[in-house]
Amino acid sequence: MREADEHAAFERPGRRSRPRTKDRPRHANAVPGRVLTIDRGRYTVEVDGRRVMAVKARALGRTGVVVGDDVRVVGDVSGDDGTLGRIVDVEERRTVLRRTADDDDPIERIIVANAEQLVVVTALADPPPRPGLIDRCLVAAYDAGMDPVVVLTKADLADPGDMLSLLAPLDVRSVVTERGQDLADVRSLLQDRTSVLIGHSGVGKSTLVNALVPVARRRTSHVNEVTGRGRHTSTSAVALPLPDGGWIIDTPGFRSFGLAHVDAHDVVRAFPDLAELGLSCPRGCTHATTEPECAWDAAVDRGELDADRVASVRRILLAREATTY
Numbered sequence: 352m353r354e355a356d357e358h359a360a361f362e363r364p365g366r367r368s369r370p371r372t373k374d375r376p377r378h379a380n381a382v383p384g385r386v387l388t389i390d391r392g393r394y395t396v397e398v399d400g401r402r403v404m405a406v407k408a409r410a411l412g413r414t415g416v417v418v419g420d421d422v423r424v425v426g427d428v429s430g431d432d433g434t435l436g437r438i439v440d441v442e443e444r445r446t447v448l449r450r451t452a453d454d455d456d457p458i459e460r461i462i463v464a465n466a467e468q469l470v471v472v473t474a475l476a477d478p479p480p481r482p483g484l485i486d487r488c489l490v491a492a493y494d495a496g497m498d499p500v501v502v503l504t505k506a507d508l509a510d511p512g513d514m515l516s517l518l519a520p521l522d523v524r525s526v527v528t529e530r531g532q533d534l535a536d537v538r539s540l541l542q543d544r545t546s547v548l549i550g551h552s553g554v555g556k557s558t559l560v561n562a563l564v565p566v567a568r569r570r571t572s573h574v575n576e577v578t579g580r581g582r583h584t585s586t587s588a589v590a591l592p593l594p595d596g597g598w599i600i601d602t603p604g605f606r607s608f609g610l611a612h613v614d615a616h617d618v619v620r621a622f623p624d625l626a627e628l629g630l631s632c633p634r635g636c637t638h639a640t641t642e643p644e645c646a647w648d649a650a651v652d653r654g655e656l657d658a659d660r661v662a663s664v665r666r667i668l669l670a671r672e673a674t675t676y
């Protein structure tokens with residue numbers, strides 16, 4: 352160890368005396384683009400309606416580039432086969448959707464940048480709805496600075512009434528779909544916005560994506576016209592253009608969110624009704640366990656609040672608390 356340290360100390364002055372990279376080329380000829388997908392170090396960037404393959408310029412160092420990033424590209428941006436551009440800059444992100452793999456995972460990853468909506472797709476039956484995922488998405492959306500939206504699929508199999516009343520007190524828009532029905536409501540929610548789709552396996556997310564973006568052909572073995580790739584095994588998010596304007600970002604492989612990175616106050620603030628009730632809690636009430644005078648319990652007792660929902664939000668709080676330093 353010591354030897355390594357000495358070596359490092361010896362090396363440093365030499366490094367410092369080299370020309371600084373500060374005055375690296377300004378890239379006046381760089382063109383703006385948006386990252387659509389990432390696969391093994393190759394970035395598909397939309398530049399002026401063309402799909403351009405690019406790599407990250409060395410000068411960006413460890414700066415991460417994620418799907419949705421607004422970037423600047425130099426080099427060959429023709430999009431012709433076999434050409435490669437270079438991403439030289441990443442613009443400041445307007446929103447940042449992060450996740451930790453689990454609630455006790457210290458490593459957070461940015462999944463998507465600059466999206467405006469987080470759309471959680473939940474089936475009303477087959478598989479049965481999991482309100483807990485909706486709660487998690489509300490927290491993740493709040494943390495990211497995005498608007499949450501819920502799409503309830505398979506209304507031909509079960510009545511949406513219960514789920515809609517569960518959602519009613521939340522600050523979230525929702526839309527119900529069923530097999531064979533036209534998707535006008537979904538389309539108008541998504542139009543001209545950038546929306547990230549998330550949902551458990553089997554809820555009908557691919558069916559929805561394929562209906563909204565006919566060229567998407569998710570899970571196909573043919574070459575995908577949008578990503579230019581064949582069988583898609585990558586778990587990277589993929590941005591797909593909506594025919595009437597706007598983008599959807601599909602997130603294969605991301606079924607839920609670890610929320611270790613979200614502050615407990617922000618967890619509660621994602622639920623406006625619970626946050627307001629909390630104002631009448633005793634000072635210092637964490638809401639996280641059944642405290643004798645927690646206003647949430649009082650509201651459940653009065654029949655004004657759904658006990659399952661309180662339990663779900665408490666699970667998020669408790670899981671996080673276990674990792675609070």
Ligand SMILES: Nc1nc2c(ncn2[C@@H]2O[C@H](COP(=O)(O)OP(=O)(O)OP(=O)(O)O)[C@@H](O)[C@H]2O)c(=O)[nH]1
Pocket residue numbers: 504505506507508528529530531550551552553554555556557558559
């Ligand atoms: N009854 C009914 N079935 C549906 C509806 N939407 C999708 N399905 C069916 O549900 C099954 C799962 O749909 P997918 O679109 O593959 O679901 P997914 O969420 O993409 O699931 P993964 O591909 O595992 O991620 C398929 O058999 C669909 O045909 C619906 O509105 N009603």
